[in-house]
Amino acid sequence: MQKILDTAEELYQRVMELREQMMEVSETVQETDRKVEALENKVDHQSAILEALAEREGVDVDELVTEVAIEEAEPDEAADESDAAGADENGNAVSEAESGDEGA
Numbered sequence: 083m084q085k086i087l088d089t090a091e092e093l094y095q096r097v098m099e100l101r102e103q104m105m106e107v108s109e110t111v112q113e114t115d116r117k118v119e120a121l122e123n124k125v126d127h128q129s130a131i132l133e134a135l136a137e138r139e140g141v142d143v144d145e146l147v148t149e150v151a152i153e154e155a156e157p158d159e160a161a162d163e164s165d166a167a168g169a170d171e172n173g174n175a176v177s178e179a180e181s182g183d184e185g186a
């Protein structure tokens with residue numbers, strides 16, 4: 083009978099520990115949610131400011147976004163072009179001497 087009571091007490095302690103951990107996780111999730119919401123608000127405000135500045139300067143934001151999306155969708159093509167033009171893996175120009183292609 084004592085063994086059953088000891089096991090029950092251990093299980094109860096484990097359940098209480100798990101309950102406490104779950105409460106901590108829940109608090110962390112709520113805090114993270116608040117932080118994410120605050121960051122989203124900041125980004126929205128910054129976007130509005132950037133769009134207003136772009137409009138004032140005559141920059142077409144939609145066109146820029148489209149261009150960036152196209153460039154990001156075709157990264158391999160841009161890398162191939164830079165390699166063909168004598169660039170290293172970072173897109174930096176490489177002279178023949180640096181690349182080891184001197185009359186060897």
